[in-house]
Amino acid sequence: MKTGIWKVAIKNGEREKFMNSYDVFKQAPGFISCQFYPVTGDENTLFAIETWESEEAHKNFMGSVSQETMGTLFSMLDGRPEAYDCEIGLKVEK
Template identity: 35%
Template sequence: MNSKIVVYIGTLHAKPEFIDSLIQSFEGLKQAAGYISHECYRDLENRNKLTLVEQWENKEDHENFVNSFPTEVMEQWLGMLSQEGEDSYFEKLK
């Protein structure tokens, strides 16, 4: 069993009218299996750009959480974004 924590880092570009709703939606992470923690950062130059740093027990738990949403719910959530973001997985080292 891999005991290393997996860190997911995603950059999101919110439509201005949905910034607060998008930030609030991150609270749903806390219900997911394998979730450890998350922090949200707001860009100082572009107030609609967020970076989300999440810690998970493994990559599969994060993927299962993302894939657990019905298509219409995911489309609604994606509708709060103004453009496609970027995301990556990292292995936390000491």
């Protein structure tokens, strides 16, 4: 499993459109989920947590998605996203 965490600053008025743009991800083989967490006190900054079945599935998607689609996605951002790759395996339970 591969999980990527992105911290993104979104232009004013683009938040819903940005989150809805992830519909293209839902159709990708190996895509599991994406969750959005707004930063407290800054509704235009989100953490997006993507989960994929594998690194290969994510790479295949990134290699197949059109430049136009990615351009549209990035045009809604206010600057470059910060990216963090994580390994899933640590779990804390009550």
